[in-house]
Amino acid sequence: MSGMDELFRENILDHYKHPRNRGTLEHPDITFEDANPLCGDRLRMDVMVKDDRIEQVRFSGVGCSISLAAASMLCEAVEGRTLDEVRKLSRDDMLELLGIELGPVRLKCGMLALKTLKSGVYGLHQWPGEDD
């Protein structure tokens, strides 16, 4: 597989073309917006929490296929999870979801959704371990 075919695997393109959980929530318990200034990507995550679990999550914004597919995959993965579980999600977990290797530039695209969601859950701009 060439680098491009590797990057744009079927599941990435599928999530990009048919995103899950895209949209906004009317009264979210948590809402957080972040941007990747290098790319002009902008992502917002809205979360409804019930009993410390993510009951509903929606993402909106603009971005490349990697950042939007990552957002779609992440939303799918965290629905029903506890906030504590979300806090524990790492970069490697996100890469595993994506199922691809990312170079230093595209890594920022792949991590924007996780960064936005965790920042929202932590209520911080910079979550612990972000720079690891």
Next chain:
Amino acid sequence: MTAAKRDRSGTDQGRGDTLSARQAASSVGAIERPERGEGVPPPAREHPAPDGSTARLATEHPAQKPSTCEPDPFDAHAIRAQFPIFRAKRDKPLSYLDSAATSQKPDAVLEAMDHYYSNFNANIHRGIYGIAEEATAAYEDARRRVAAFVNARSPRELIFTRNSTEAINLVAYSWGRPQLKSGDAIVLTEMEHHSNLVPWQILAAERGIELRFIPVTGSGELDLSTLPALLADGRAKLVAVVHISNVLGTVNPVAEIARDAHAAGALMLVDASQSVPHCPVDVQALGCDFMAFTSHKMLGPTGIGALWARRELLEAMPPFLGGGEMIREVKLRESQWNELPWKFEAGTMAIAEAVGFGAAVDYLTALGMDRVFAHDRELAATTMERLREVPDLTILGPPAGRRGGVIAFTLDGLHPHDVATVLDDEGVAVRAGHHCAMPLHEKLGVPASARASFHCYTVPAEIDALVRGLHRARKVFAA
């Protein structure tokens, strides 16, 4: 300002002049065959400015002798063979369409730097021994050549910096800080690179200075009808404008803007990062007060750039950075500054890079900047024509006749990053993002764009690869 007036100072005129200059060119020193690692491109003769003031611009470079010989054709393939990056073995041939970000380097530049390091590497201006004197001579000779390249009155007006950004910051700190006070204004444009925006924002916040902006029209050009109003109250002390936009390729009539600025009592700074590398620029003809440009976009190494400024201004300005070399006499509590240009060159400078910068200027001079610009613009016109073949593609900026070799575009429904990734798979290197011009992208209503940009070594096959890749990108991401 009337449309007709602006058209006259636009580049259509410049192009005609460029072509006639080409016809007048001689064949001395032409590339016969692209011998690798040697061969100097054909010499230059004239320095018409891109903003139409060609007639007044015959410069006094000794190298420029009119000749009646037939010109050599501009052979981009032969030039390309002198750039090692295009000879390197790789899976797919490299189509390098990101010269606006940084240019590739010819053998002549790399060899000049290597020659310095291998033969007379020593610190400059201090050593009494032979190789130190050789190094000093090479460094100062590079300054003379770079200064002559933009037709500075004296090499003392040419300060080496790290890059254009540092050159502009130097002006903001050493001229702006002492000169500007609360209530003053600085006039910028909406198409500035962050490097000609952020330094002024910092100064504005520090001193209570108002920033004003010449707006950009829908076609990606400056709306100069607004300039008189921006200058009317006499509070504007500086007008700082990009010569050629790094996103839109728009060639701005900076000589005309400089006249208006001066009439209103303001000084004029030109960000020439994209113009000096691509077309003839004559600071005296432009009539500006400060001009910034950088080596790495003009076939030279990274790590060195230049600020040109009128000598009277530089004499009056305090130093930018303090340290070695910029002083005449140092006591424990005070010092006297060195004379120009060294007053602004604190610490050990990028010596090898200066040597490389000088070699780059020689290389470009031999090519002829009028011919480099004509080549850029021909490619721009061809590319814009070819891009019409690609459905859902929008080109940002003015028509081919009014731009340099830069083409930014968007593809409906496709993020520029994804476009660039597919292109990369075809061996095509383009830039994707906001190209350090976020406010401009906001104005144009696009979050980001993809950009193809050219230099003297760009060949039509690279445009073919671009178009091929764009068709493929549409296929990959088709819903």
